[in-house]
Amino acid sequence: MSSETKQILTTDGIPLEVSLKKAEKKNKIKAFLLVAPLLFFLIITYVFPIGDMLFRSVDDKMVTQMLPKTFKAMETWDGKELPDEEVFAAFHEDFIKLVEDKREGKLSTQLNYTKNGFKSIIKKLRRASKKFEEGNYKEQIMSVHKRWADVEYWRAIQRRAPEFTGQKYLKGMDMYVNEEGKIVSVGEDRRIHRVLWLRTLEIAFFVTVFCFLMAYPIAHLLATLPMKYSNLLMICVLLPFWTSLLVRTASWMILLQQQGIVNDFFVGIGLVADDNRPEMMYNKTGSYVAMTQILLPFMVLPLYSVMKTISPSLMRAGKSLGGTPFVAFWKVYFPLTIPGIGAGCLLVFILAIGYYITPALVGGASGTLISNQIAFHMKSTLDWSFASAMGLMLLSGVLVIYWLYNKIVGIDNIKLG
Amino acid sequence: MSKQKDFVKFENVDKSYDGKILVVKNLQLDIAEGEFITMLGPSGSGKTTCLMMLAGFETPTNGEIYLGGKAISSIPPHKRGIGMVFQNYALFPHMTVYENLAFPLRVRKIPKDEADKKIDKALSMVSLQGFASRMPGQLSGGQQQRVAVARSLVFDPQLVLMDEPLGALDKNLRESMQYEIKHIHESIGVTVVYVTHDQSEALTMSNRIAVFNDGKVQQLSSPDELYEKPVNSFVAEFIGENNTFNGEVSDISGGKCKVKLTNAEIMANPISVKSKGEKTKVSLRPERALINPQDKMDNIHNGKIEEVIYHGDHTRVRINLLGNPEFILKVPNSSANLDIKLGNEIKIGWNSEDARALDPK
Numbered sequence: 001m002s003s004e005t006k007q008i009l010t011t012d013g014i015p016l017e018v019s020l021k022k023a024e025k026k027n028k029i030k031a032f033l034l035v036a037p038l039l040f041f042l043i044i045t046y047v048f049p050i051g052d053m054l055f056r057s058v059d060d061k062m063v064t065q066m067l068p069k070t071f072k073a074m075e076t077w078d079g080k081e082l083p084d085e086e087v088f089a090a091f092h093e094d095f096i097k098l099v100e101d102k103r104e105g106k107l108s109t110q111l112n113y114t115k116n117g118f119k120s121i122i123k124k125l126r127r128a129s130k131k132f133e134e135g136n137y138k139e140q141i142m143s144v145h146k147r148w149a150d151v152e153y154w155r156a157i158q159r160r161a162p163e164f165t166g167q168k169y170l171k172g173m174d175m176y177v178n179e180e181g182k183i184v185s186v187g188e189d190r191r192i193h194r195v196l197w198l199r200t201l202e203i204a205f206f207v208t209v210f211c212f213l214m215a216y217p218i219a220h221l222l223a224t225l226p227m228k229y230s231n232l233l234m235i236c237v238l239l240p241f242w243t244s245l246l247v248r249t250a251s252w253m254i255l256l257q258q259q260g261i262v263n264d265f266f267v268g269i270g271l272v273a274d275d276n277r278p279e280m281m282y283n284k285t286g287s288y289v290a291m292t293q294i295l296l297p298f299m300v301l302p303l304y305s306v307m308k309t310i311s312p313s314l315m316r317a318g319k320s321l322g323g324t325p326f327v328a329f330w331k332v333y334f335p336l337t338i339p340g341i342g343a344g345c346l347l348v349f350i351l352a353i354g355y356y357i358t359p360a361l362v363g364g365a366s367g368t369l370i371s372n373q374i375a376f377h378m379k380s381t382l383d384w385s386f387a388s389a390m391g392l393m394l395l396s397g398v399l400v401i402y403w404l405y406n407k408i409v410g411i412d413n414i415k416l417g
Numbered sequence: 418m419s420k421q422k423d424f425v426k427f428e429n430v431d432k433s434y435d436g437k438i439l440v441v442k443n444l445q446l447d448i449a450e451g452e453f454i455t456m457l458g459p460s461g462s463g464k465t466t467c468l469m470m471l472a473g474f475e476t477p478t479n480g481e482i483y484l485g486g487k488a489i490s491s492i493p494p495h496k497r498g499i500g501m502v503f504q505n506y507a508l509f510p511h512m513t514v515y516e517n518l519a520f521p522l523r524v525r526k527i528p529k530d531e532a533d534k535k536i537d538k539a540l541s542m543v544s545l546q547g548f549a550s551r552m553p554g555q556l557s558g559g560q561q562q563r564v565a566v567a568r569s570l571v572f573d574p575q576l577v578l579m580d581e582p583l584g585a586l587d588k589n590l591r592e593s594m595q596y597e598i599k600h601i602h603e604s605i606g607v608t609v610v611y612v613t614h615d616q617s618e619a620l621t622m623s624n625r626i627a628v629f630n631d632g633k634v635q636q637l638s639s640p641d642e643l644y645e646k647p648v649n650s651f652v653a654e655f656i657g658e659n660n661t662f663n664g665e666v667s668d669i670s671g672g673k674c675k676v677k678l679t680n681a682e683i684m685a686n687p688i689s690v691k692s693k694g695e696k697t698k699v700s701l702r703p704e705r706a707l708i709n710p711q712d713k714m715d716n717i718h719n720g721k722i723e724e725v726i727y728h729g730d731h732t733r734v735r736i737n738l739l740g741n742p743e744f745i746l747k748v749p750n751s752s753a754n755l756d757i758k759l760g761n762e763i764k765i766g767w768n769s770e771d772a773r774a775l776d777p778k
Binding site: 313314316319320321324325327331332335336 | 494495499501503504505507509511520524525568578
């Protein structure tokens, strides 16, 4: 090809390239305007809340803003012995202002997160502070309660000085920064979150496995049956989809309870004794059973869509070339369904890891997941920053799984239909 | 080694899918070793079903199929050792060409160096050396077809089945592949059972052709015999072009018969008519009728030219002859036939031997 290609001009004398770009630009703007509503919708409903969540989970400005003078005075304090008068005076000044605004309650809640025992001594301090005389606040405050004379509590206040903190994340992993500033685990009897994380992963993993084992034959049947049967089967698969999640979970409660249908059946066929009915609900079993059933369509559909595209002549070719039915399946059919398996497993696992309603209703104490803990902190303890931190940890966990999947199987290999 | 006459044998084979309709009826078919036999027929005629029964993907409802003298109805497909080429190639899309070819060798536990040799040989047979590491998706339709052929031959089967393997290719490629498959067959002497609905494909490639219709073999013979001497009107009409006259036998004697049409009488060769008064359909190949015949022919009639279609090497002429407005003539494009003009009256002649009086169906 010659490098001296002549510039092509339009009839107006404008180079064709420029004119084409101009025309394309118009189209691009039009296309963008068409998707703009969706883009804004996504930003408002997705990007913004997640950003806010991220911010909330590390935001610790509240205490910083409530005790500005105290923290300023504390800058020079080494934290080894009790702070000097200057700090106490600043704290008193901040505290009086908070009492005037009636915000000392919030301070006590916040400080109590850091160290137990702040609630009562702040209440006591509020009452006592009305009678405080000017000067020598150190003596006066320390005399309110012996904890005010404890250097540990002042260190706890100092730890709240930074505007941003990763403490909520540490708490999510049952760790905290101790008095020496080191990251350590909480006592063994208080490690509730780690158990929950592991259980969440375990339940999500096994639900995925169960879904896969059950969905594979169903999807295969769907893909190979004659149209009139496969349509009926498809409706059976989709029927649960059209039923409310709550109704489905509730129906599992009816089935699985100790006096429920499944137990009656087991007793009826003599599998278990009537006075020794197994508990199949309010524990892990309940979560497994209900979640597997509810998430099954998410495994069936991607598998089906992949299997539908596999020509039956491939299996025949495998057999006619001398492969036993198993070899033909394992070497020919199965590898071709991997994109569907990947898509289905990823979908089910990610949905299961953040599942909420079903484990909340049938999971009981031993079958609840991390999402139930998040909801608990959102609704009951109102520790939103902790809930946000755990939510983000869950999100990053999902992203890690996605990344791993991409490394191992390759995301191009995924097929959702 | 003497060639077995009935290497493959269908014996009284019936097949029904729903228990009501027989798609294959009492099939008798012997295929000799080393033969290239084609099952030809319209769709739904049972030819693919026969192939599937031979491959083992369908079981006969009645009867038995023998391969090399052994009954095979109870042998599963993977133990029959029959190579097969499928309509849509059926190459394993997740394996390279090499792996595709290695599949039948690997399941037979053939050592790798020996397998490599066989694969090389098979690939060179279809002139695809150097394509071993490609994925099937990266090959053209013709190349995929060749890989499928190579794969069906790589494990040295005695019998190869081909189910309309060229159906998806364009015309030119199809023709060159026909010759290629024919040459492969000739060079390695494998028995081939080929299914197609394309008669020219069947005529080009086969030693013998079995024409299927309605679950039955209508005629089993060599391509030339099938074309020249069809035994019934279905075969006559299915293979090649055909002019027909419906009539009634008015006289039959000495290997000839007179057939009375609505307003004329023609001489014909009685094939499936036995006696006077029988209804018949007389079949005549277009190239057997001549314009202004020089030699003495026992059928000479006048017709009017209705249509002239130029085909390059020959001209197709449609003539209204003896009440049949669809009478086709193929006229070679030589200078002798320049007076063929629309509307002209011409003399058409043919020998009664070529006009075959068949069943009236």
